Structures are given as C-alpha cells and as structure tokens.
Amino acid sequence: MKQSIAKLIAIVFPLVLAYGLTFYVSFKNLQENDSVTTQVVVPPQQPSEEVSEVEEGPYDETLTLKEGDTLANILSRLGIPSSQAHEVITALAKVFNPKDLKIDQEVYVIYDTQPNGENYDLKFLRLRSDIDHYVELVRTGGSLFQATKYKKELKHEYSNINGSIKISLYADALKAGASPKMLYDMIKAFSYDVDFQRDIQPGTEFSLFYDTYKDEDSGHERPGELLYAKLVLDDKPHEIYRFQPLGGVPGYYTSLGEAVQKALLRTPIDGARINSGFGNRKHPIKGYTKMHKGVDFGAPTGTPIMAAGDGIVERCNKYGAYGNYICIRHVGNTKTVYAHLHRFAKGVSAGSKVRQGQVIGYVGATGNATGAHLHFELIRNGKHENPQKVTQLPKTKLTGAAFNEFKAFIAKIQQTKKEKDQIAMDRNESRLESEELQSPPPFKIDSSLKSS
Numbered sequence: 001m002k003q004s005i006a007k008l009i010a011i012v013f014p015l016v017l018a019y020g021l022t023f024y025v026s027f028k029n030l031q032e033n034d035s036v037t038t039q040v041v042v043p044p045q046q047p048s049e050e051v052s053e054v055e056e057g058p059y060d061e062t063l064t065l066k067e068g069d070t071l072a073n074i075l076s077r078l079g080i081p082s083s084q085a086h087e088v089i090t091a092l093a094k095v096f097n098p099k100d101l102k103i104d105q106e107v108y109v110i111y112d113t114q115p116n117g118e119n120y121d122l123k124f125l126r127l128r129s130d131i132d133h134y135v136e137l138v139r140t141g142g143s144l145f146q147a148t149k150y151k152k153e154l155k156h157e158y159s160n161i162n163g164s165i166k167i168s169l170y171a172d173a174l175k176a177g178a179s180p181k182m183l184y185d186m187i188k189a190f191s192y193d194v195d196f197q198r199d200i201q202p203g204t205e206f207s208l209f210y211d212t213y214k215d216e217d218s219g220h221e222r223p224g225e226l227l228y229a230k231l232v233l234d235d236k237p238h239e240i241y242r243f244q245p246l247g248g249v250p251g252y253y254t255s256l257g258e259a260v261q262k263a264l265l266r267t268p269i270d271g272a273r274i275n276s277g278f279g280n281r282k283h284p285i286k287g288y289t290k291m292h293k294g295v296d297f298g299a300p301t302g303t304p305i306m307a308a309g310d311g312i313v314e315r316c317n318k319y320g321a322y323g324n325y326i327c328i329r330h331v332g333n334t335k336t337v338y339a340h341l342h343r344f345a346k347g348v349s350a351g352s353k354v355r356q357g358q359v360i361g362y363v364g365a366t367g368n369a370t371g372a373h374l375h376f377e378l379i380r381n382g383k384h385e386n387p388q389k390v391t392q393l394p395k396t397k398l399t400g401a402a403f404n405e406f407k408a409f410i411a412k413i414q415q416t417k418k419e420k421d422q423i424a425m426d427r428n429e430s431r432l433e434s435e436e437l438q439s440p441p442p443f444k445i446d447s448s449l450k451s452s
C-alpha cells in the first residue's frame, strides 16, 4: 500500500508542477503583452482588474532622432507599418525634405491601434522644419495624409557684439556669436575702404549690431540683417549702416550718408580668408614701394580673387615672373593687375566684361612667388599707385529728405545700441561681483607651522 502511494505521488507531483509552470509562463506573457496590444484573451482564472488597466488609445509621444535615424525607421520602431510610413513621407515631402531632419530633432506623433489590433495607425505628426516654420501632417481618412507648413511667429529683437581681434575679424566675430551671413556682408562692405591685410592689427576693436528673431517657446534665435558695424583702425572709427532709402534698395552707408560702394575694392579678395598680416610668417606680405609696384595679400591657395571694379579684361595669361596674370581696364584710365594666380576662373579671358566683385581667379604661387598670395597693382594714367592710398568718391551720397531719414535711422540705432551695451555691462558687472562673493577667502599660513 505504502509503495503504491509513493508511486502515485511520483506520477502526480511532476504533473502538478508542469501544469503550474505552464500557467505561470502564460500569465507572465500576458502581462508583458498588455502594454503593446489591447486585444487580450483573458483566461477565466484571470482577475478582471488586470485588463481594465490597459490604456485606451489614441496615444501620443515625442520621438527624438538619434544618429543614423530616418523618419521611416523611427515610425517603424513605433509600430507603424512601413507602407504607411512611406505614405507619410510622400505627403511630408511636399512641404519639407525629410533629409533635413537633424540629430536630436523632436517629432511629436499621435497614433492609435489599428482596428485589427496588429499594428498602429499614425493620426498626426508635427515637427519643426526650421526656426521659422513647423510642419503638421494630418490623417484625412483611409491612408490619406495631408501635410501643411505653418509660419511660426518670432519676436524681433536687437543684438550686439563688441570685441577685439586676436586671430582675424572673421574668426573672432564668429566666435563672439555673429552669423556667417552677417560677417560676409560686413567684410564685403568694408572691402571698399579697408585693406584687410595691412589695416587690421591685433587688438583692433569691432562692433556688430543686428536684428534677431527669437522663438519664445524654445528660446532658439535666428540672426537677421547686420544693421551696423564698426572697426576702429588707427584710433579712427569706420562705421557702416545698413539703410534703405525710400523707393531704393538697401545698402551700406558711412555715417556721413555716403554709400560704401566705390569704383574699386581695396581688398580684391575674400577678406575672411586673410589672417590680417600678423601671425603670417611664411612669406613676406609686402606693402607698396616703387620697386614692388603693388601690395600683396597672403591667403591660402584657392581663395577667390574678385575684380576690384567693373571693366574689361585686357590680359589673362602666363606672364613671366608674374605667373598667371590678369589685367583689367576700368573707366577713368585706370587698370588693376592680379598676379601669381593658381588658376583663372571659368569664362574669364582677354576681352571678357567683368563686374565688380566677380570671381576672376584663385590665389596661388605661380611665377616668382615664395608662398601663396595675390600680388595686386593699381595703374592710373600709366603710373603705378599705392592701392591703399587712393581715395575714391562714393558711388552715391544721400541728400535731402533721404539724408534726414538716414540721420533719424542712425540716432535710433545708436540709442538702441547704447541701451544694449548698458545691459551687457551691468550683466558683466553683476557676474564679476558674484564671482568675487563666491571665491574662497585667501589661504593663510598658520604661523605656528611656519617655523618648523
């Protein structure tokens, strides 16, 4: 009898254990599945409150793009079928290039379970296409999506930057927060009057004042137009203002209301690429002498060279010690010469008409040159002149009502700038004060330890 009981236990016990284990596993799977599907088969033993905790759709989520992500793969991770993701992207592409999505960009989505419960349907999507715009995608029924681009209202403000040059105007102003577009405008505007190779020295002070557009929700800012810039050369301020006369086009003017545009550029090369003479020890950067007949601009090989003024190309070929050489004839019996070019720009040859600022070639070291640089000459009435010393009349000067309007514009800019500078100074002072407060008391040597 005892033996048969033991036998029964030996048979029944593993069965009970196996059944229990099966039940436990299926129960556990059920719990895990709860979060991804609402179609749940409830076994009769299951307490009912487990089911009512399942959140009903629709759901919303903010997805963040990681490196290597595409819109298609973040949607598929969410459980959106790939055919639907494709329709989403096709609709979006009409107002936004999905390739413009950046790492860390956020995409807000609303989605819901499909009627058959297998996957999800995307209902709505919103993303920021750039600081000024956002894009919304709405499901309009079936598998149809409609994307619309909206303009975001940004708050207009003014910003300013004050600094001094350590490396170059371009590098230092960029570091201080100026945008490349603003710097391009500034360098171009100053290129008529400033020799970027010789006039700019370490410590040269600069100021920029410009429009800013701010998104108050995210705090992102977009710089607008450069309104004012100042360079202090030899203790003399050079100021430019961006002004649009009534019925005219916007342009830069000096504080006297003279257009910065002149017949000739003083720096006929991209001034941003010049490390302002100092620190450039590889080759001599010569100034004008009777022997040298021109001025040199040291810049990396390939830096674009611009026509200093409108004119006709008289010569464009190899020319002895000058290497690759261009001579342009301008009005007023004036010529400009460009030497040691790495190569000529496409379409430029003897007889071509060129406009001021047009790229005619690229910096090199052909002919007798110790390093890459542009050798630039100015010839007036058959005589060489120092391009740095030539004074030129502005192309236009504001007069009458336009000049009065300009004066009022200057006053407004200077007043706003003064207020901005004051705020920056106050902030700087309070920062310094708080640093003083936070610094630990000076360390004192204990006199008892001194003697030992």
Ligand SMILES: [Zn+2]
Binding pocket: 286, 292, 294, 295, 296, 374, 375, 376
């Ligand atoms: Zn030279």
